[in-house]
Amino acid sequence: MNLTLRARRIAAIVLLGVAVTVTLLGVLLMIAAGTEDAAIEGHTGRADADVVSVTAGRTLVRFHTPDGGEHLPSVGVLYPDQLEEGQVVRVEYDTRNPDLVRVAGRGATLTILPVVTTLLAVWAVVSALVWWLRKPGPLHLRKLRPRRIAV
Template structure:
């Protein structure tokens, strides 16, 4: 439930002091997509937590990114925002309610008061 709020907070930080670059995707795994990009002052940044909103990226891809200039570790794929976090959270919540409804239905059929 807090995921969209955290994503929104990160988006606000990026938009407050936005830098843009082209990043190369170095690795893709279940929990993290690592990218590498250079800032205008020549520093090479590899965010330790990966890039935000990495869906669909593949190793070797070049992708535009937006980052917080005061904290370049905070990097997202350009054009993607916290709204992308609503689908997984919504799907999870709907799934939980379906399970709860099924359990309540089964309990009622067996005469257990809920």
């Protein structure tokens, strides 16, 4: 086996490994979102929360529970799309763990479309690259030759 063919096989295996890893992470993300939602739905508390901070990584909210406790979950709120600082928003939280909080009316189903879209894009790119890598030649261009007609 020549060096180029071996390098192509290794590249194809690495690409497939990356695609499988991204797929597993996407599936785990959807499972985690469903698990967190189930925890909140099992012991639901509701409150009005002030949006304290909105960054690319997380959105922080502050809310009060009926026992008088003030909570500012350090990991942020789940499903924070379109929230702005200073906004008051209704949240649902796990009464056993008030740091697990989501925007009311939003749930794990919001993770399905972005995860599935990402996985489709990853597999489309990886499939194309693996297909390209299996072809012989540096650029896989073939000379155009007229076909011979058998007589």
